Amino acid sequence: MTSQPLTFSAEDIPTRFDFAKSQSQILDMWQSGGYFHATPDPSRKPYSIVIPPPNVTGALHLGHALNNTLQDVLIRMKRMQGFNALWMPGTDHAGIATQAVVEKRLKENENKTRHDLGREELVKRIWDWKDEYEKRILGQLKQMGCSCDWDRTRFTLDETCGRAVRRTFFDLFNKELIYRGKRLVNWDTFLGTTVSNDEVDSKTVQGNFWHFMYPVIDPKPNEPAHVIVATTRPETMLGDTAVAVHPDPSAALDKVASELRDKLKKSNPNEKEAIQEQIDALAERRKEMLPALELLRDMANDGRKLMLPLMDREIPLVCDQWAKPELGAGCVKITPAHDPNDYEVAQRCGLPMINIMTREGKLNAEVGKYQGLTMKQGRKQVVEDLEALGLLEQVEDREIELPISDRSKTPIEPFLADQWFVAMDQLSQSAMDAVTDGRVKIQPQRYENGYLDWLGEKRDWPVSRQLWWGHRIPVWSHPCFTQQELDATIEKVKSLPEFNEDVCSIQSEPCPEKDEEKRIKLELPLATVHVCVQSDNEALENALTDAGLEQDPDVLDTWFSSALWPHSTLGWPEQTEELKHFYPTSTLITSRDIISLWVARMVLMGLNNCGEIPFDNVYIHPKIQDAFGVTMSKSKGNGIDPLKVIERFGADALRFAMADMCTETQDVRLPVNYECPCLTDKKDKQGNPIPCGNSFPQTKKTQIAPRVTCPQCKQDFATQWAESEEDVALPAGAVLSERFEVSRNFVNKLWNASRFAMLNLEGYTPAPINESDITVEDRWMLSRLATVSASVTDKLERFKYAEATSELYEFAWNHFCSFYVEMLKDRFADESLRPHAQRMMAHTLDCILRLLHPVMPFITEEIWQILAKLCPERGFESVAQQTACIIAADWPQLDQGWQNPEIENQFALYQSTLGALREIRARQNLGNKKKVKFSIKCESDVASLLEPLSSYFGSMANADLVEMGAGVKPPETNATLAKPNMEIYVDLDGLIDVGAEIKRLEKEEVSLTKSISGKERQLGNEKFVANKPELAADIRVSLAQAQEQLAAVSEALKKLRAKQ
């Protein structure tokens, strides 16, 4: 590139960075330049990140903006450091969540259920939804400047990921790590599906508490003839397989009593009475019932059995802590197949589990004459029949918590359903080992606990979901009712021409019901043949169907495909170049709520499939909360669209704010205001109406509302949630936050500092550096640059984002703009100093831009492009042509030899002197125009440090230094400033406001006195002086200085008071 002479005048360059214009141009430039694309290059060191794929349920919010900013910062820095850097993008199909949103829409807009549409049509609708939101999500990421390799964008349900899923499932099935089993699920009888825990609401309804008597079989003398159990769901008694009593009722009652007493102590006076009543009742109960409870316990231990009425089934009396001796009769009926707590009791006590319900919510063949009744009808019948038998002891009215399906609003029935499971024992262990031996580092480290605890439970992973949206389970099954049929089926499968052991695996699942007679009565198969087929074997799949096998209607848990993300996106199971080069990936950046669900599973699946960990580092970042301390989430609808922020403040400001929020431990709150865009009657100079502009905090209501009324102008405006035509037509309100404003201001500060540089780099040709031209402030800036670049690199590599941004902010604004640029002004004005100053300016700005680029890519690129025209050759020790785009520039690696603590101290001395002068100006209300004279009393070594910078007192404080040295005497009327090692006298002849000066000095006196007494106290402490001699020595020095300062201040005060 030839350097064309380019001139700027101040009018050409706006004083505000036009981010909207710049962003789109720069995005095009990066995209067309292929800067985001990574091609495996074995000669270069790889650095790779896979994006946590956002769910296609909805648009992204600021939580995602944070997550993705952090990834982009790293990937951009690594790219600049010369790594072969890949950021793999994509989205997640998010099984139930997406299907639920689409079904909800369907219900709202068309009043249809999925059954009205059918599987194929519903899935098609979900794909449409996915297309729309994927586009929107990727657009949001692009607008944020995320430098993902978009050519490689994946979707967890696409063909490549599908192949990985099939291969994994097949492999685990073949190793018998996938098996078929029963599990208690939340069954929605209306929709005929399982719903997850977070889709179950609880509703308090008026219900009954029925007390039944179960006869004891062959009671011994003194033993009761019946035990009494109570239930809110009588129909479930048909599936009872035991009655439980507490193993130690006395201890359990004591525990409850002591908890109540604690509660009483802490309670409010108005609660005390009620609690006391409970305590009394408990004591009474203990007296009356304990012997009976202990007798029951003994009966259980003695193996006593009960006769389950209506079913005439013998069931045991067992001991389990689930029984609550403080409630009812102290006995609890156990229905393992229809109650989660009972299910656990059954597992602990080894009880049989009897399913009494069909998928439609009716009673099944297990319950004889009750078969075919709905659960509700069954309840009525059971109560009637028990009453007829004289076994109904009493009925209480009671409020009960009823689980309701969030989706169908009908009651949830706990239901024992057939599910596929992944056996987790070995897999979990491998993932635990990877973290305990340090191959995978989780940061901050405290998150390791949760990861290890969760995996340590080694609970098998139920992977079936009764949904239509997801990876269909690749298993074809056939129930066989006889041994002959079983053998024949297996034989038939094996003899299919398409059959091949490498792609087809067979399991036979025996019926859990071992009682042959019962099995036949219940029409249960002897065994079910399951055939798992690898991907790309359609002929075999068809042949299996033709042979009478049916594919499992369920789909896989969405986390099954996400667990493969780091290798499936790179093409596994194919051994692609990408996989070889970029796997294991370098860093995973995610939030803590999915450490177990996702991170842990990626580790174990990575190890299982690739034999290697999926990533070296896991960084867990804070979560963004709204003003009310609630985490932003798609489902809660309290998230803020990053595009809204970008629109108003620019992508760089958004990114800087995000990175700046990313501290070590905190979840960060981000309260936001709406800004009213509605036009008012007022007009500006051109006659255009002025918008209202009222800024007011979001409330819980308005944060999720599509339209909001401005409390000031009373007009409505649209929010990001506007959907209806009327809402969208309203003016759109912006979202404001102090954090974005701070960042936007910083962006603008950088813009204007660069604007100043542009105005002064006119006609620049790199001037040779003469050692003698390098001033103290140059050395200071070079020292700062060396220090900051090393420190920022280190901080970013250790994920200390907020520390890095704070340091950059401080450096760019307070050091570069406030001091160095100010000092350069004088030198630009002097023709002889100008060339050197230009070279220093170009170099410094160049380094600052590169350091800021990962966080603020757009503005840094924009300025870089201008610099490229103005001064393409930059550098300090040597000049070199810079890269065309900053995205491809080298990361600053400055010669650390320039770090110079002496120079930094020297500069600090200047800064503190300057600060003192400015303080006097402000206190004395001198304005800017009045020039003052001042002198400094100090030793010659201090004077020689200040000397080279002394001219800047004039330009930066409008103060002339007239004299400096040990013999300096204060002028008659002066303001005295006492600093360590020096006294500054500002000559205020005729200017002084004595009262203000006295006030200032008095304050100074108080603070010095406080400081001195603190130091004296510390030094008077023998143990301290003995333990920390070095620290004590330092304090002694500063004490002496403070005492000198105090003396000077007191002296000055005395003189001033005399004048009053």
Next chain:
RNA sequence: GGGCGUUUAGCUCAGUUGGCUAGAGCACCUCGUUUACACCGAGGGGGUCGGGGGUUCAAGUCCCUCAACGCCCA
């Protein structure tokens, strides 16, 4: 119920291994448009570090306890 975390200025947050008068930004007050920037500059006021107890010469920092809030798992 179990675990993890948080509580510092009006607000949002920093504060390394305990150690000099606890910091920043915003907001607030005073002053100021010298041509990079009013999305700016200079200066200022404002905190018994959630409550209580302990360890220590010394505690925002370590320990115990209580409270409130957030998240994960039951």
